[in-house]
Amino acid sequence: MQWTGLNELREKFLEFFESKGCLRLPSFSLVPKDDNSLLLINSGMAPMKKYFTGEVTPPRKRVTTCQKCIRTPDIERVGITARHGTFFEMLGNFSFGDYFKREATAWAWEFFTKVLEMPEEKLYVSIYQDDDEAYDIWTKEVGVDPSHMVRLGKEDNFWEHGSGPCGPCSEIYFDRGDEHGCGKPDCHVGCECDRFVEVWNLVFTQFENDGNGNYTPLDHPNIDTGMGLERLACVMQGVDNLFLVDTVQNIMKHISEITGVEYGKDAKSDISLRVITDHIRSTTFMIGDGVMPSNEGKGYVLRRLLRRAARHGRLLGYHEPFLYKVCDTVIRENLTAYPELKEKQEFITKVIRVEEESFAKTIDQGFRMLNNLIENKEIKKISGEDAFKLNDTYGFPIDLTREILGEQGIEVDVNRFQELLKEQKKRSRDARKNAGADAWISDSTDLSDIPATNFVGYTDLTAQSKILAIIKGGERVETAGEGESVALVLDTTPFYAESGGQVGDTGVIGGEGFEVEVDNTTKDASGKIFIHSCLIKEGGVAVGESVTASVDSDRRADIMRNHTAAHLLQSALREVLGNHVQQAGQLVNDTILRFDFTHFEALTAKELMDVEELVNRKIFEAIEVNTREMPIEEAKKLGAMALFGEKYGDVVRVVSAGDFSVEFCGGTHVKNTANLGLFKIRQEGSVAAGVRRIEALTGNGVIRYINNANALIMGTAQILKSNPKALIDGARRAEQLIKSQAKEIADLNAKLASTQLDEFFVNAADINGVKVVTGFVKGANADLLRDMCTRAKDKESSVVVVIATANEGKVTFAAGCGKDALAKGANAGKIVRAVAQAAGGNGGGKPDMAMAGAKDESKITEALAVVKDTVLSMLK
Numbered sequence: 001m002q003w004t005g006l007n008e009l010r011e012k013f014l015e016f017f018e019s020k021g022c023l024r025l026p027s028f029s030l031v032p033k034d035d036n037s038l039l040l041i042n043s044g045m046a047p048m049k050k051y052f053t054g055e056v057t058p059p060r061k062r063v064t065t066c067q068k069c070i071r072t073p074d075i076e077r078v079g080i081t082a083r084h085g086t087f088f089e090m091l092g093n094f095s096f097g098d099y100f101k102r103e104a105t106a107w108a109w110e111f112f113t114k115v116l117e118m119p120e121e122k123l124y125v126s127i128y129q130d131d132d133e134a135y136d137i138w139t140k141e142v143g144v145d146p147s148h149m150v151r152l153g154k155e156d157n158f159w160e161h162g163s164g165p166c167g168p169c170s171e172i173y174f175d176r177g178d179e180h181g182c183g184k185p186d187c188h189v190g191c192e193c194d195r196f197v198e199v200w201n202l203v204f205t206q207f208e209n210d211g212n213g214n215y216t217p218l219d220h221p222n223i224d225t226g227m228g229l230e231r232l233a234c235v236m237q238g239v240d241n242l243f244l245v246d247t248v249q250n251i252m253k254h255i256s257e258i259t260g261v262e263y264g265k266d267a268k269s270d271i272s273l274r275v276i277t278d279h280i281r282s283t284t285f286m287i288g289d290g291v292m293p294s295n296e297g298k299g300y301v302l303r304r305l306l307r308r309a310a311r312h313g314r315l316l317g318y319h320e321p322f323l324y325k326v327c328d329t330v331i332r333e334n335l336t337a338y339p340e341l342k343e344k345q346e347f348i349t350k351v352i353r354v355e356e357e358s359f360a361k362t363i364d365q366g367f368r369m370l371n372n373l374i375e376n377k378e379i380k381k382i383s384g385e386d387a388f389k390l391n392d393t394y395g396f397p398i399d400l401t402r403e404i405l406g407e408q409g410i411e412v413d414v415n416r417f418q419e420l421l422k423e424q425k426k427r428s429r430d431a432r433k434n435a436g437a438d439a440w441i442s443d444s445t446d447l448s449d450i451p452a453t454n455f456v457g458y459t460d461l462t463a464q465s466k467i468l469a470i471i472k473g474g475e476r477v478e479t480a481g482e483g484e485s486v487a488l489v490l491d492t493t494p495f496y497a498e499s500g501g502q503v504g505d506t507g508v509i510g511g512e513g514f515e516v517e518v519d520n521t522t523k524d525a526s527g528k529i530f531i532h533s534c535l536i537k538e539g540g541v542a543v544g545e546s547v548t549a550s551v552d553s554d555r556r557a558d559i560m561r562n563h564t565a566a567h568l569l570q571s572a573l574r575e576v577l578g579n580h581v582q583q584a585g586q587l588v589n590d591t592i593l594r595f596d597f598t599h600f601e602a603l604t605a606k607e608l609m610d611v612e613e614l615v616n617r618k619i620f621e622a623i624e625v626n627t628r629e630m631p632i633e634e635a636k637k638l639g640a641m642a643l644f645g646e647k648y649g650d651v652v653r654v655v656s657a658g659d660f661s662v663e664f665c666g667g668t669h670v671k672n673t674a675n676l677g678l679f680k681i682r683q684e685g686s687v688a689a690g691v692r693r694i695e696a697l698t699g700n701g702v703i704r705y706i707n708n709a710n711a712l713i714m715g716t717a718q719i720l721k722s723n724p725k726a727l728i729d730g731a732r733r734a735e736q737l738i739k740s741q742a743k744e745i746a747d748l749n750a751k752l753a754s755t756q757l758d759e760f761f762v763n764a765a766d767i768n769g770v771k772v773v774t775g776f777v778k779g780a781n782a783d784l785l786r787d788m789c790t791r792a793k794d795k796e797s798s799v800v801v802v803i804a805t806a807n808e809g810k811v812t813f814a815a816g817c818g819k820d821a822l823a824k825g826a827n828a829g830k831i832v833r834a835v836a837q838a839a840g841g842n843g844g845g846k847p848d849m850a851m852a853g854a855k856d857e858s859k860i861t862e863a864l865a866v867v868k869d870t871v872l873s874m875l876k
Contacts, residue, residue, distance in 0.1 A: 097220030128168030163211030366394030384416020514539025789816030
């Protein structure tokens with residue numbers, strides 16, 4: 001058994017199982033596809049669940065992968081122990097109804113003992129207590145010494161998640177020797193000490209659980225194995241934990257080099273080095289798969305990891321952004337298995353740097369607030385309001401606040417925090433508690449007997465076809481009648497099904513004596529069967545009938561223009577803004593194209609103009625748009641751009657507009673860029689941290705935009721009584737007139753206020769040397785009330801004035817106190833509050849000037865009568 005590097009171990013494993021007839025698949029994205037039960041991929045089999053359930057046909061019955069995974073349930077333990085980590089790679093070999101126990105056990109043993117040359121005496125095997133078949137295979141066929149076999153119960157060695165496929169497990173353990181044991185004479189496999197390390201888990205999925213404890217044998221049992229790559233590396237490199245594995249240690253060394261803190265010298269600093277090392281691995285891979293920092297879902301997990309790592313950088317005494325530098329080492333150490341990280345290096349680095357710099361702006365203020373809370377020895381629990389302020393103002397995720405305060409034995413009122421946070425989604429861990437059980441649930445209609453739909457819509461908008469299935473209310477039926485809403489499955493269709501951001505086609509399906517209106521087209525879970533959502537307008541339909549399927553050609557043409565424009569837009573954005581721009585989502589329909597992309601600030605007016613002009617230039621150049629299928633590696637050599645986090649097959653469809661735009665795309669497009677007519681950006685804005693959105697128009701959309709703008713201009717010119725060509729001059733004249741009239745109104749109001757104020761003073765009451773002035777002004781605004789109060793204070797220093805008004809059922813009070821009245825104890829804020837409360841309202845303000853509102857106009861006189869007694873109670 002020789003020391004072997006992590007990257008070499010990965011390759012040895014995958015090569016070995018390729019030699020056994022397994023298809024090597026690249027790691028799936030960390031972002032689950034068509035699976036809402038998981039926030040992030042957390043196991044090797046998770047991306048392949050639909051292969052196991054039969055919903056999707058696997059590319060081969062034998063598969064092997066090395067899957068990148070993220071798990072965060074124990075994030076608070078990461079760093080504190082050397083065992084826990086959020087990022088790991090899972091080696092696996094899988095059989096979908098092909099090989100089973102004999103092959104899985106024999107190959108596992110062969111890989112360990114022959115390829116890696118592990119000593120047989122160091123290996124132990126556990127099986128499910130009732131799995132005699134596995135015991136016999138291991139001992140009689142593979143040749144494992146019975147003294148190295150252990151039977152364990154259902155809790156340890158039987159895999160199941162509620163109803164669905166399940167089965168017994170068999171695990172292979174490595175004996176690290178007495179020096180790692182607990183010293184007890186009965187130390188054995190399953191002991192809590194560190195001597196026996198579980199390295200490989202073989203799951204024999206051979207039963208179907210109905211959820212009531214009844215197990216039925218599967219017709220085609222499966223194999224699902226999982227072996228943590230880092231854990232295997234620990235064994236092969238003779239180290240105690242993942243942070244000492246070669247590639248991970250190289251990342252930590254870079255952190256030590258930046259911070260000047262060496263690992264192994266201090267227990268506290270070791271915790272911080274482990275946290276940073278683990279979290280920068282996770283965040284680099286997450287961003288590489290398209291996850292962006294945000295306050296919910298996957299983005300929240302990413303933000304929490306980055307900010308937790310940044311905090312530990314400060315604990316090491318390093319106060320500048322640095323994580324973005326370390327991600328370069330993460331990429332370099334993983335380059336052989338994940339070359340796509342290099343392609344996205346500039347973008348990953350920028351996302352991390354922007355997030356670090358954003359947090360750095362508020363982190364010190366947040367820590368000052370936290371330290372003040374911690375220094376108050378009497379506090380055992382901080383309020384939800386304080387936690388919310390830390391989150392909302394200083395960018396501290398609630399989990400980070402809880403962790404920091406928890407280190408000091410202080411709790412957080414999380415319930416109150418959640419109330420204040422209102423509509424934000426639950427934290428990633430809590431939101432997915434039952435993800436394992438839910439993962440197997442499928443509500444799709446059974447279409448397993450239906451062949452894949454033959455799509456001819458790239459070239460034809462009309463096709464002769466046959467109805468293969470009718471779905472009504474989620475159930476398959478043989479017939480349906482006029483007025484019913486159904487879904488139809490055809491053997492051949494020209495209708496494009498919604499995917500890749502492009503909406504589904506609409507149109508008509510007709511036959512002898514019937515007509516069906518298609519209002520949308522989608523795909524089933526397998527992605528191979530097209531579903532036409534329909535309303536039967538005339539007659540009735542039946543399975544087996546011949547039909548003519550016709551796409552709405554005008555609508556399709558508009559969609560094609562917008563989709564091709566989205567490609568040109570992405571290339572233009574990259575040319576104007578930089579190569580960090582990546583597509584982050586899109587919607588293409590017949591009226592608009594909406595394009596989301598990675599960028600960190602609003603586009604300037606000049607940048608928007610440059611992008612728009614560049615796209616239109618390419619339209620005017622009349623570039624031919626070509627579509628062809630080719631091997632994915634050939635497409636990459638052409639520089640074809642792929643969608644972040646999207647999974648592609650070996651053969652891909654590439655759409656190109658000359659050399660300007662080359663992209664992977666399954667959508668429909670125009671033949672020539674000139675077909676777009678014109679391109680117009682309607683608006684640009686932010687949709688999430690680091691993600692911008694452009695909405696744009698082409699062809700008929702631009703014509704409608706111009707017509708609407710022209711109508712607006714003509715209508716405005718008519719109102720201003722101006723020539724449209726001189727509209728700006730007309731608007732300026734109107735602005736000057738409004739300002740002039742506003743000044744006249746203000747002057748008139750001032751005169752009116754002065755006259756009315758004089759009248760109010762005539763009726764003023766004298767209370768212990770303070771003049772109390774009250775009055776009502778009909779239809780006044782708040783500014784006029786304030787002005788009257790100011791004038792009263794200027795006129796008399798020993799005055800309390802309260803003026804009321806009413807506008808459309810809304811009552812407003814203004815109160816003011818002169819300096820001498822203030823000296824005697826009068827307080828405008830308290831006075832106006834008492835007055836407003838008498839009229840069913842509330843308010844307050846400064847001692848010398850305050851405003852309040854109320855709802856009951858009928859009580860204004862009653863409220864003003866309160867002033868005298870309120871003032872009397874205040875005077876010294």
